[in-house]
Amino acid sequence: DTGVSQDPRHKITKRGQNVTFRCDPISEHNRLYWYRQTLGQGPEFLTYFQNEAQLEKSRLLSDRFSAERPKGSFSTLEIQRTEQGDSAMYLCASSGSGTLSTDTQYFGPGTRLTVL
Amino acid sequence: AQSVTQLGSHVSVSEGALVLLRCNYSSSVPPYLFWYVQYPNQGLQLLLKYTSAATLVKGINGFEAEFKKSETSFHLTKPSAHMSDAAEYFCAVTEGTGGFKTIFGAGTRLFVKA
Numbered sequence: 001d002t003g004v005s006q007d008p009r010h011k012i013t014k015r016g017q018n019v020t021f022r023c024d025p026i027s028e029h030n031r032l033y034w035y036r037q038t039l040g041q042g043p044e045f046l047t048y049f050q051n052e053a054q055l056e057k058s059r060l061l062s063d064r065f066s067a068e069r070p071k072g073s074f075s076t077l078e079i080q081r082t083e084q085g086d087s088a089m090y091l092c093a094s095s096g097s098g099t100l101s102t103d104t105q106y107f108g109p110g111t112r113l114t115v116l
Numbered sequence: 117a118q119s120v121t122q123l124g125s126h127v128s129v130s131e132g133a134l135v136l137l138r139c140n141y142s143s144s145v146p147p148y149l150f151w152y153v154q155y156p157n158q159g160l161q162l163l164l165k166y167t168s169a170a171t172l173v174k175g176i177n178g179f180e181a182e183f184k185k186s187e188t189s190f191h192l193t194k195p196s197a198h199m200s201d202a203a204e205y206f207c208a209v210t211e212g213t214g215g216f217k218t219i220f221g222a223g224t225r226l227f228v229k230a
Contacts (some may be wrong), residue, residue, distance in 0.1 A: 004159070012221045033216075033218070035220075039221070041222050041223070042220030042221050042222050042223050043218075043220045045217050045218055045220075048216055048217070056217055087142045087216065091159070093160075102164070107159035107160040109157075110159065
């Protein structure tokens with residue numbers, strides 16, 4: 001068990017550029033979550049996948065945001081036409097295949113995005 | 117809609133003193149409740165969770181929390197603070213009916229004085 005990994009750890013981009021983040025969950029986990037955390041706030045739910053299916057999306061996830069998990073393993077989160085308000089820490093978490101929402105979510109270290 | 121309120125964005129205690137971090141929730145269905153800790157430059161780590169079994173939940177590092185339905189609270193306590201407990205603590209709630217969307221509170225930063 002190597003834990004949840006995220007790449008890159010830091011990303012600096014200019015306003016209007018597109019960025020893509022990657023998350024590799026714990027290998028046997030079939031649920032994967034994306035959160036956004038801004039300074040002084042708790043993580044905000046963005047979306048989650050069960051295997052390759054995206055089952056829930058927050059209204060925070062505007063049409064500039066898209067997430068995929070094509071083979072039910074790693075996931076990518078893309079932000080198009082970045083805005084300064086997108087600057088935040090993007091967190092990924094994964095959990096096991098239990099049927100209850102009590103499954104422990106294991107978090108990655110996050111990707112810190114800075115939009116200039 | 118579910119929500120979580122953490123009272124006090126900053127809490128300061130002396131080493132050896134009681135730690136009390138407050139969390140109140142709002143949920144239209146029976147909730148599942150969690151406490152996470154975030155150390156500087158590290159990912160969130162689960163401390164403990166309430167899943168409708170025992171109302172007093174014991175977690176790692178000597179922390180525990182009690183679910184009080186009548187007060188809609190899930191406060192986190194530790195009898196004796198240690199310097200290593202200094203971190204950010206988040207209370208979170210998910211629907212107890214199978215939903216996986218997790219709502220986090222704004223967090224409470226714990227400072228431990230020597």
